[in-house]
Amino acid sequence: MKKIVIALSVLTLFASCVSKKKYNELEARNKETQDLLNSCTVKLNSCLEEKAGLAASVAGLKEHNETLITTSKNLTMLTSKGAENLEKSLESLKEKDLKITRLQDALTRKDSVTLALVSSLKSSVGISDPDIEINVEKGVVYISIADKLLFKSGSYDVTSQAKSVLAKVAKVVNDKPDFECMVEGHTDNVPYLGNGVLLDNWDLSVKRSTSIIRVLTNQLGVKPEQLVAAGRSSYVPLVSNDSAENRARNRRTRIIVLPKIDQFYDMIEKEMKKQKQ
Template sequence: MKKIVVALSVLTLLTSCVSKKKYQDLEARNKETQDLLNSATVKLNSCLEEKAGLTARVEGLRDHNETLMTTSKNLTMLTSKGAENLEKSLESLKEKDLRITRLQDAMTRKDSVTLALVSSLKSSVGISDPDIEINVEKGVVFISIADKLLFKSGSYDVTDKAKGVLAKVAKVVNDKPDFECMVEGHTDSVPYVGSGVLLDNWDLSVKRSTSIIRVLTNQLGVKPEQLIAAGRSSYIPLVSNDTAENRARNRRTRIVILPKIDQFYDMIEKEMKKQQGK
């Protein structure tokens, strides 16, 4: 037992002496290793952060590249559509210019034909009285006759002198059997004063219209189905009713010849051919 105790004591002493040295060496090596590990860890983390940054940048560049490719495709499509739309716009402008040119030509022809048509009507019926006006507006022929040629003041009885004028109007109407003719009575603004069936200027204007229609149909051979009676009273004056002369101008009967559109253009075409043949 004593031998064992002595042996253990010697072993412990030897071990204590050797371990201290080794421990110090191991401690130094451990510290060095730990420093290397710490340095490596720092570098690793730095590399990992740099890798993450590069990865994000690569992803960003990839997304940007895809965006650029999409934008490029869209721009190509827009450019193509823009060129197509521009071409369509140019074609539309050309068509509009052509239509405007045609309309201008048509208006020029219409103005010349209108003058020719009025002249033709005047010459065909021999009307040259300044109290009788003939004009054409928008395909409608208007023959306006001053009331002093047709009626006595305040009366709706047609005078004998008027029948000669109405005979010329009847010739115009009878030459166009497919046209309708509206006979419009117009008065001045002086209120009608009288007795009998007439109450006011409305009655007087309509009664004058029907009186002329009876002469045209009963005595001058115009078909009744061609005629329309109308009274406008004093509400469509040519001029202001402020003087006796102006009131006389406003008292009138207007014969409105209403052709169908195709008939009117046929009449224009014939007149144009007549003018070209001169």
């Protein structure tokens, strides 16, 4: 309360000492100064905010610049590695292309050799019957004979007609005394209903194989140690057993000539020389 009284007294004294006009001028100048101060304060705050924004932008640009520099270095490294990898890939593709070309050439030569060898075997033994097939796969000669040339239906007794066919097979085997030959019997899928020691198509296929072997060894001079008996029953058909004609194709005996690899290529080499003459 005392402070208020003192302040009023001072103002009264000041008012009494200064004229009204002078007071008003001072009051106006004070207001202008206060307005100017407020305006400067606003501008200062705005500048401070702008400065803070610019500082943040500079920091961001600096960080971005550092990121770009790092990325540029990484890209340079990646480009260098990419060029190396691309070069290696191109070399690998060239090697693969070369291998493919060599394989294609080898397959072409193999096909030519196979045809030449099959032709030679057929001509050497005089085999031209469509029921006798000769082919070569992976260094193995296959001679497939339809069962109608060898056996009666459901029987394992070799017919008299079969001996003339087997004589041609024996010539092939006897011409290659170091080779082994597997005689492989095949049946259709009709269950075997015969009586006696044979129980099923397994027995029938093996029995037909041993019957052929006995003719080859006992009557046609093939060495027994060259021969192997085998039966496949109905489980390796050439075609589906869905017709009488197809079942007849599946009933067959296959003579598999098994040369040693060096002997096989020696045989091929000789045959190819003949073809060039």
